[in-house]
Amino acid sequence: MTRNKRIHVDARLCRDCQVCVLACSLHHEGECNLCLARLVVTKDMARYEFDILICQHCDSPDCILACPTDAMLLDDRGVVIIVDEECIRCGACLISCPYDAIFYNEVQDRYLKCDLCAGREEGPLCVALCPVGVLTLVDVEAVRVGV
Amino acid sequence: MPSGWMGKILDVDLTAGKISTRDTMAYAGDYIGGRAMAGRIAWDEIPAGVDAYDPENRIIIATGPLTGTLAPTSGRTVMTSLSPRVYPRPWYTHSTLGGWFGPELKYAGFDAIVIHGRADSPVYLEIRDGEARLVDATDLWGLDARETQLTLKGRMSPQTQVLTIGPAGENLVRFATVQHAEENAAGHSGFGAVWGSKNLKAITVRGTGGVSVANPEALLREVIGAGTFKKSPAVAVVFEGDQNLRKEESPDDGGVDPAASADSAESNGRRPICSQACTFDCIIGSYERTVDERLIPAFCIGAVWRHESFMQDTEYSGGGVEVPPGRNFGLCEEVSLHELCNKLGLDLWFRLVMQPWFIRCKQLGIGEIRGHPIEPEDLFWFERFMHQLANREGLGEIFAEDLVRAMDELEGELPAELIHLGRELEFDFGFPAHREGRFWDEEPLPxxxxxxxxxxxxxxxxxxxxxxxxxxxxxxxxxxxxxxxxxxxxxxxxxxxxxxxxxxxxxxxxxxxxxxxxxxxxxxxxxxxxxxxxxxxxxxxxxxxxxxxxxxxxxxxxxxxxxxxxxxxxxxxxxxxxxxxxxxxxxxxxxxxxxxxxxxxxxxxxxxxxxxxxxxxxxxxxxxxxxxxxxxxxxxxxxxxxxxxxxxxxxxxxxxxxxxxxxxxxxxxxxxxxxx
Known part of the structure; x- marks a missing residue:
């Protein structure tokens, strides 16, 4: 279901409910922890604006080029994933990401990023649970040609 | 320890400047958390006979086991204390607020905060990942609730969540709120004044932990099963098609991109939420613009301020009581007034009782009270009156005691009808009439x-x-x-x-x-x-x-x-x-x-x-x-x-x-x- 897909974000619709973030950490880590999710909702209180940072699974991912080991790779779905066992915690991927969508959890000393809910046949949970359609799963090809 | 609870309650003694912790699980079995747990703490620790402003009064801020989880609408927090608003004398009560504070408190490792004593000078309580300290807040005293939050977020981080009082709480206005984010407040019970009496300006919290979940698959199953963006029944039935409550605007540009709206904004009805983990399509929220073109959210009674027909619903006539309709000042003016109310830290409900009461004064030929002119249908008078309330100045000094106590103060000076009206408008031990089938909303028998x-x-x-x-x-x-x-x-x-x-x-x-x-x-x-x-x-x-x-x-x-x-x-x-x-x-x-x-x-x-x-x-x-x-x-x-x-x-x-x-x-x- 997630082959050659990515998650499109229309942050204008966001309500800051954090359901996507909570679902992400619950699915991946078994707890509700905003700092262990693979996406982040940000809010500017002064202007009442939101943004959602999540991996766009680039065609030529800078993070893979930046990684000095084999910790960043494209899996057979075309999804960029982190292999934690190979990661040397250098942070090069985080710095290289043009979407600020790779996150460092200081408590666990781990880097985290979206894997489109690998292993979940129904697709990413954040997309399924977003109440207002901020997150949609789209074909990479469709996005590329502006469909 | 079972999942859901963090296991620690933070105890803050403002008089001694000491902070300690106790075990949540001593309460969880019999009381779960939140309001039920707070009641137990209050019974055990607030001495009988003390006043709301006595240092021995407690401010209890409590979450529950679901707070901070994916459970729908669980991001809420309860606050309890002896309330200075309650009439004729204070007693223990509660308010709840939505937002993001309660979840962050749990991510910082605490289920609740119990505060007593009185600081010598203004302080705020700073909580970060299992640690807490009291910080001098002299420079924050006098700032409004929005300025305070932006200042503290600027000092710490955008992720920091803040509870704060505005000038109304500092000046012990009996219906002063404790504010959070743009619109969330512990609003009705006057707890802002209790904070003010304790010299407590704000609480900040930042946590990077999480809430453990015993059965993640079951929780996900329940949340998915409950569905997202469900309308409450009354929304579907009663308010269907009410365009005034269904503004379709995007927060950044004033309009939804038509290309993006086909299956999102337009069809879903874009509204803000008032609490973390809310998955519902709730009628009570809306976005509107201020006079300076900023888009801000409003919920429930905040939305009522903006809604012309709702303000007119204050009209009532029967049993010798005449309540005139409230006056709506126009949409963006109301949005700005409503934001001002939140900034000052006044309970939004004051408008629903005081404006009609003042309008009735005018109808009966009363143009001033103790030398202070009253013009409740004049936008600028009303805005000034709000500042006077929050700062206890002029007419505000009398009405900062709340309408029902103002009636005691003014009895004999004003026509008996007005005194009676004021007492009926806050007939419920000082709380504005609501859900009683007379003055505000309609509840037929039974x-x-x-x-x-x-x-x-x-x-x-x-x-x-x-x-x-x-x-x-x-x-x-x-x-x-x-x-x-x-x-x-x-x-x-x-x-x-x-x-x-x-x-x-x-x-x-x-x-x-x-x-x-x-x-x-x-x-x-x-x-x-x-x-x-x-x-x-x-x-x-x-x-x-x-x-x-x-x-x-x-x-x-x-x-x-x-x-x-x-x-x-x-x-x-x-x-x-x-x-x-x-x-x-x-x-x-x-x-x-x-x-x-x-x-x-x-x-x-x-x-x-x-x-x-x-x-x-x-x-x-x-x-x-x-x-x-x-x-x-x-x-x-x-x-x-x-x-x-x-x-x-x-x-x-x-x-x-x-x-x-x-x-x-x-x-x-x-x-x-x-x-x-």
Whole structure:
């Protein structure tokens, strides 16, 4: 279901409910922890604006080029994933990401990023649970040609 | 320790400047968390006889096991204390607020905060990942609630969540709020003034931890099963097509991109939410622009300010009481005024009682009070009056005591009709009239009778816990009485074992009132949102769906399943109800400690002699007394005082409070036999 897909974000619709973030950490880590999710909702209180940072699974991912080991790779779905066992915690991927969508959890000393809910046949949970359609799963090809 | 709870409560002694912790689990088994747990702490630790502004009064800020999890609408926080707003004397009560503070508190490692004492000078409490300290807040004193939050977020991080008071709290305005984010507030009970009395300006919290979940798969299953963006039944039925409440604007550019809106903004109805983890499509939120073109959210009573027809709904005439319609100043002007109210830290409800009261003054030829001109239909006068309230200046000095106390102050100076009107507008022990079927919203028989039973027995107006569970169902009645009656008979049989439970009569309404109160206790303790839980009526997406339904019963056990998924603790409905009854009974004991009982509750009777605005029904003093008898009996309380009795307290595991209640009974009896 997630082959050659990515998650499109229309942050204008966001309500800051954090359901996507909570679902992400619950699915991946078994707890509700905003700092262990693979996406982040940000809010500017002064202007009442939101943004959602999540991996766009680039065609030529800078993070893979930046990684000095084999910790960043494209899996057979075309999804960029982190292999934690190979990661040397250098942070090069985080710095290289043009979407600020790779996150460092200081408590666990781990880097985290979206894997489109690998292993979940129904697709990413954040997309399924977003109440207002901020997150949609789209074909990479469709996005590329502006469909 | 079971999942869901963090295990620690933060104790803050402002007088000594000391901070310590205690174990949450000492309370969790009998009280779960939130409001129920706070009541236990209050009974044990707030000394009898102290005033709201006494350093020994506590501010208790409590979350529940669901707070910070994915459980829908669980991002809520409860605040309790002795309330300075309550009339004629303070007693213990509660407010709840949505937002993001409670979850962040748990991510920082704490379930609750208990604050007592008084700092020598302004301070704020800073909490970060298991650590807490008091910080000098002299430079923040005087800032409004929005400035304070932006300043503290700027100093710490955008992720930091802040509770704060505005000038109204600093100046001990009796209806001062504790504010959070743009619109969330512990608003109704005047706790902002308690903060002010303690020199506590703000609490900041930042946590990078998480809330453990016993059964993640079960929680995900329940959340997915409950569905997202469901409308509450009343939204679908009553407000369907109400364009004024359904502004479709994007927060950044004032309009939704048509290309993006086909299956998102337009069809979903873009509205803000008031709490983390809210997955519902709730009628109470809307976005509007200020006079300087900023888009800000409003919820519930905040949205009422902006809504011209709602302000006009303050109009009432009957039983010798005339309440004129409120004056709407125009959309963006109202949005800015409403934002100002939040900045100053005033309870938004003051507008609903004070503006009509001042307009009635003008109608009766009163143009000034103690030399202060009154122009309640003038935008600039009203804006100035709000500043005066928050700063206790001029006319604001009198009305910062709240309308009902202002009537005591002005009695003899103004026509008796105005004094009477002021007292009726805040008839409920100082709380603005709401959910009583007269002055504000429409509750036909039997809903106002159920509401009256809740007014006489709870520590504050029963508005909050009854939005979805009980009283809003009145809207169905008003819309199609025969259809609603037919549906309610089936529903009543299933829920209360009595098909007549919601029949439009005066008799046998106590079971619904008590059920609603227990549900309210649970949603304030788990916690969940009262607009979404309990699902007495299942969510329906359209008016047509409602009209075609016979069985409208919702999923009443969703709370139990969410609780079990998060904590791993399986409770039956009976066990959960027993926890709610224990906590409610303890709150009643706290009222008894403050001298509240039947005699005081009978003083509410005259308000219910006014005709119901929906159907003209009313009840005389004898009938009202009969409602008290029925309710107290159903509760197992004595009929003389309306207080819990020893056998009941033993059965609920509250035997330790029996000696104090016995002593207060003796004192009360001695007083009534030979009053001083």
């Amino acid at each position: 809903f106002w009778v159920i509401s009256a039973m809740m007014h006489i027995s709870t520590s504050r107006d029963p508005t909050i816990g009854t939005h979805s569970s009980c009283l809003i169902n009145a809207e169905f009645f008003l819309d199609d009485r025969e259809l609603a009656r037919r549906q309610f008979r089936l529903l009543s049989e299933k829920v209360w074992g009595d098909p007549d439970a919601l029949e439009p009569t005066f008799e046998n309404k106590a079971p619904v009132a008590i059920w609603s109160q227990h549900q309210h206790m649970l949603i304030d303790s788990l916690p969940l949102c009262d607009f979404a839980f309990p699902q007495l009526v299942r969510p329906m997406e359209s008016r047509k769906a409602w009209q075609n339904a016979e069985d409208i019963l919702g999923d009443l056990d969703l709370d139990l399943r969410l609780f079990a998924a998060v904590t791993g603790v399986e409770l039956t409905r009976e066990e959960m109800t027993r926890i709610a009854e224990r906590a409610f009974t303890l709150e009643r004991a706290l009222l008894a400690r403050a001298g509240r009982g039947r005699k005081m509750e009978e003083t509410l009777a005259p308000h219910f002699k006014l005709p119901c605005r929906a159907d003209g029904t009313l009840i005389d003093e004898a009938g009202f007394s009969g409602l008290l008898d029925e309710y107290y009996s159903a509760r197992g309380w004595d009929l003389e005082l309306g207080w819990p009795q020893a056998d009941q307290l033993r059965e609920l595991g509250l035997e330790e409070i029996i000696p104090e209640l016995d002593e207060r009974r003796r004192q009360s009896k001695a007083y009534s036999e030979s009053p001083p």
